[in-house]
Amino acid sequence: xxxxxxxxxxxxxxxxxxxxxxxxxxxxxxxxxxxxxxxxxxxxxxxxxxxxxxxxxxxxxxxxxxxxxxxxxxxxxxxxxxxxxxxxxxxxxxxxxxxxxxxxxxxxxxxxxxxxxxxxxxxxxxxxxxxxxxxxxxxxxxxxxxxxxxxxxxxxxxxxxxxxxxxxxxxxxxxxxxxxxxxxxxxxxxxxxxxxxxxxxxxxxxxxxxxxxxxxxxxxxxxxxxxxxxxxxxxxxxxxxxxxxxxxxxxxxxxxxxxxxxxxxxxxxxxxxxxxxxxxxxxxxxxxxxxxxxxxxxxxxxxxxxxxxxxxxxxxxxxxxxxxxxxxxxxxxxxxxxxxxxxxxxxxxxxxxxxxxxxxxxxxxxxxxxxxxxxxxxx
Amino acid sequence: xxxxxxxxxxxxxxxxxxxxxxxxxxxxxxxxxxxxxxxxxxxxxxxxxxxxxxxxxxxxxxxxxxxxxxxxxxxxxxxxxxxxxxxxxxxxxxxxxxxxxxxxxxxxxxxxxxxxxxxxxxxxxxxxxxxxxxxxxxxxxxxxxxxxxxxxxxxxxxxxxxxxxxxxxxxxxxxxxxxxxxxxxxxxxxxxxxxxxxxxxxxxxxxxxxxxxxxxxxxxxxxxxxxxxxxxxxxxxxxxxxxxxxxxxxxxxxxxxxxxxxxxxxxx
Numbered sequence: 001x002x003x004x005x006x007x008x009x010x011x012x013x014x015x016x017x018x019x020x021x022x023x024x025x026x027x028x029x030x031x032x033x034x035x036x037x038x039x040x041x042x043x044x045x046x047x048x049x050x051x052x053x054x055x056x057x058x059x060x061x062x063x064x065x066x067x068x069x070x071x072x073x074x075x076x077x078x079x080x081x082x083x084x085x086x087x088x089x090x091x092x093x094x095x096x097x098x099x100x101x102x103x104x105x106x107x108x109x110x111x112x113x114x115x116x117x118x119x120x121x122x123x124x125x126x127x128x129x130x131x132x133x134x135x136x137x138x139x140x141x142x143x144x145x146x147x148x149x150x151x152x153x154x155x156x157x158x159x160x161x162x163x164x165x166x167x168x169x170x171x172x173x174x175x176x177x178x179x180x181x182x183x184x185x186x187x188x189x190x191x192x193x194x195x196x197x198x199x200x201x202x203x204x205x206x207x208x209x210x211x212x213x214x215x216x217x218x219x220x221x222x223x224x225x226x227x228x229x230x231x232x233x234x235x236x237x238x239x240x241x242x243x244x245x246x247x248x249x250x251x252x253x254x255x256x257x258x259x260x261x262x263x264x265x266x267x268x269x270x271x272x273x274x275x276x277x278x279x280x281x282x283x284x285x286x287x288x289x290x291x292x293x294x295x296x297x298x299x300x301x302x303x304x305x306x307x308x309x310x311x312x313x314x315x316x317x318x319x320x321x322x323x324x325x326x327x328x329x330x331x332x333x334x335x336x337x338x339x340x341x342x343x344x345x346x347x348x349x350x351x352x353x354x355x356x357x358x359x360x361x362x363x364x365x366x367x368x369x370x371x372x373x374x375x376x377x378x379x
Numbered sequence: 380x381x382x383x384x385x386x387x388x389x390x391x392x393x394x395x396x397x398x399x400x401x402x403x404x405x406x407x408x409x410x411x412x413x414x415x416x417x418x419x420x421x422x423x424x425x426x427x428x429x430x431x432x433x434x435x436x437x438x439x440x441x442x443x444x445x446x447x448x449x450x451x452x453x454x455x456x457x458x459x460x461x462x463x464x465x466x467x468x469x470x471x472x473x474x475x476x477x478x479x480x481x482x483x484x485x486x487x488x489x490x491x492x493x494x495x496x497x498x499x500x501x502x503x504x505x506x507x508x509x510x511x512x513x514x515x516x517x518x519x520x521x522x523x524x525x526x527x528x529x530x531x532x533x534x535x536x537x538x539x540x541x542x543x544x545x546x547x548x549x550x551x552x553x554x555x556x557x558x559x560x561x562x563x564x565x566x567x568x569x570x571x572x573x574x575x576x577x578x579x580x581x582x583x584x585x586x587x588x589x590x591x592x593x594x595x596x597x598x599x600x601x602x603x604x605x606x607x608x609x610x611x612x613x614x615x616x617x618x619x620x621x622x623x624x625x626x627x628x629x630x631x632x633x634x635x636x637x638x639x640x641x642x643x644x645x646x647x
Contacts, residue, residue, distance in 0.1 A: 030493065030542050037496070061542035062574065066506055067499075090575055097573040101509040344523070346477055 011064075013039040013071070019046030022071070025056035028064025040067055045074040055086030065098040139336045140328075146258045147266065155256075161264035169230045169265075170272030174279060176229070181221055181280040185209055185287025188217070193296050202296055206306045209288030214315040218281035219273075220367055223326035226273060227359040231334035234265055235355035238338025239348040247339070257339070266331040273327035274320055281319065314379055322370050326363050333359040384411040387447055387545055387577050388433060394441030395428050402428050404601035406442070410545070415571055415578040416606075417588050420598030421619060426581045429598065430547055433579070434468065435459050447544075464492050467543035471550050473534030475522040481508060481533045482518040488540045504540070511536035512566050528559040532566075539570070545577045546570075552584045560584060564591045585623075585632035 011026035013036065022045070028036060050072060054060075072082060079099040087095065149155045192208040238261055241247055250257050285307070292298035298306075337355035341347045386409040393406035402425040410416050420426050431437040433444055435451065444452045446462050454462075475484050485504040489495065495503070508518050511532040522530055531551060538546060551567070552560035564587050571578055580592065588595055588609055596606035599619045605612055613624040613633070623629050 033493065033495065037499070062506060062510065062539070063503055063542060066503055070499075070502070093573045094575070097510070097569070098506065102506055344477070 011036045011039075013043055015043045015045070017051075019044050019050075020048065021051045021053070023053045023056070024068070025058075027059035028057060028067065029059050029061045030063040033063055033067065036064075036067060040071045043071055045071060047074075047076050049077055049081045049083065050075050052082060052084045053086055054084060054091070057087065057091065060087075060091040060094060062094065062098055065095045066102065068095070069099060069102055136332070136336060139339075140332055142258060143262060143266065143328075143332055146256070146263060150259070150263055155259050157267070158260065158264050161260075162267050165265050165268035166272055168233070169226065169268045170276060173226065173229055173272075173276060177222055177225055177276050177280050178283045180225065181213070181218065182283040182287040184217060184221060185213060185284030186291045187287075188212060188284075189288035189291040190295065193291070203298065203302075203306065205288065205292060205296060206298065206303055207310050209292075210285055210307050210311040211315050213281050213284035213288070214311065214319050216319065216367070216371075218284055219277040219319045219323050219326065220363070221284075222273060222277045222280045223323075223330065223363045224360055226269070226276070226327075227330045227334075227363060228356055230269065231330045231359045232352050232356045234331065234334030235338040235341075235352045236348060238335055239341035239351055240345075242339065242341045243343055243345065243348060261338075262331070262335045265335060266328065269327040269331045270324055273330075274323040277320065277323045281316070318370075318374055318379055322367065325366060325370075329362045329366065330359045333362060384413075386410065386445075387412050388579070389445040390429070390433065390442065391445075392442035393429065393432060393439055393444065395425065395432060395437070396440045401601055403432075403439075403442075406598070406601070406603050408596055408603050408606060410577060410579055412544075412577050413571075413575060414593040415567070415580060415591055417580045417582055417592035417595045417609075418598060419582060419588065419595060419623070424598045425601070426598055427549060430549060430579065430581055434466070434547065435463075464488075464541050465543055466545040466547060467538030467541065468547045469531065469534045469538045469549065469551055471553060472527070473522065473530035475530060475533055475537065477522050480519050480521055481513070481525070481536065484522070484533065485537045485540050488537065492541060504536075507536040507539045508533070510539060510570065512562070528555050528563070531555070531563065535566075539574075542574070543576070545579060548578060548580045548582075550582055550584075551580070552582065552587055557586075560586065561590070567591060585628050586635065589632050589636035 009026050011028050011032045012024070014023040014025075015021070016023060022043070026032070052068070052072075069079065072079065075082070084092065084095070146155065150157050189205050189209050193202050193205045196202050196204050196208070238247075241261075247257050250260060289298075289300065289303045292303055293300055334355050337351040337358070341351050388408070388410040390406055390408040393403050393408075394401075395403040406429060408429075418426050418429065428437060432439045433446070435454065435456075439452065442452070443450060447465065449462075451459065451462055475481070476487065479487070482501070482504045485507050486500055489500055489503065505515060505518055509515060513529060513532050513536065517525065517529060517533065522533065525533060535551075546567075548567070552563050555563060567578060567580075568591055570576060580587065582588065592609060594606060595609050595612045597604045597612060597615070597617070597620055599617065604617050604620070605615045612620065613629070615621075624633070
């Protein structure tokens, strides 16, 4: 308690005796550090032991202690070699603690090799992609096997859970699927008619809407909507169960997570996606028809009879044949990503995003493959 | 003896209500400069709620809170800032920002309040990390790469970033193994002594009460029943306190304390 006099002035550092004597004054604290920094930067400390006079020091915190030790570093001596005078006992304890914990040298930052890191990242991404593909294939196999066992009756189908998911995935999605496909149908009709009008072929708008919706848009739009709506929900549900160790509990109780969680969701999607796709086709054609009636002078009777004569039923079956495949992809990706969640809530979010991106990607890729397949078959 | 000491936190008649459930009904508590105050109470007694009310994270439904002599009960976020830089806060699991390294986490408050040169900031962050008892190479790791105990220490490093006067710790030893918990108690003691900190410690850990706390406040029935040294508190007749201190865990901790008291605590 030598000199605890209050000093309201700015913190200061005076270098005397050619740099072997430092006189500290004022508060050496973090809020006042900006006033002190130019003083310590200008200080030239002589090599060898230094005498520090801290009698006029009014306050010291770890930032101030760090600055003092940095200044003393130029002397090339360890902290113990210096003599600190007039320091209050509390501040001395702080200074000693900081001195023992301070690294002698600032650790060098790891050097950056931008090009090499870029190559490593590309390689890593390719490797992850391959690993992900293999993982997905393995999971598809496991799902197929379990599904087969459920179908032949060697495992139980959880009816309650299946029906619950049917409601969530199917019934609850009807309004949004119907509205969106109706709007897209109207837009397709409108855009198509604008282009076809130049050739006097406005009436072909009917085929444009009906074929595109029966073959492609009905099922594709439904699948994309369900990937965003239900695939993400599957990942989030299973992921949060995983992060709360519920999946481990399921296993420890001798139950099978695939049978319990995946199969009901998969069956729900397998049943409901074709039904929703059917609604989507109807609504798309309805949207196109309404645009035709209101804007293109195609009467409802004309629309229906042309639909009947010119659009082959095979388009409908082509579209419908894709629905179960898309349903399988969405359910498998959504659940697999859920099972891959680790621990944290952040991981749940990351995998949910991945689930949506991957399932939409796969749905579109498979749609393209189907298109080529049916083209070769001339259907 | 406490009359002449400066109270840095004063809570008067604090009332907190959630729906129809009254958590606090007239809590009075004073925290004095330089002491380690342990707050205990059963689960749901409102320890964390009291801490959140003092910190301004929850607006109390009644009563007054004064920090450093100024009434902070109804301050807006902007007016609260000068107080916020005077206290540090350690959440239960560290609450580190997961997208930043430990060093970057420590630098967040430094950057927010002060404009320091980069190299000084780096070194200051590293110093806090070392003060919190972490090795220097932890500085460039992400929170997910650290164990639970290390995350708490990293959280402590961030809490210390601004050289706070008051340190709030929310169950710092929960989830740590007994050795890790004892080491953390030692660390808090060392830092408190050297840096002159005041510590507001919410805990369930009986060992921490005996080893670390200067005073213990017991929260039950919506009030602070007693706030005194642990020797006084453990003889209090309230049923919860009796159950707590006379129970197997309390007796074990007291016994442990009696056995190790003559010897110096293991430090590192």
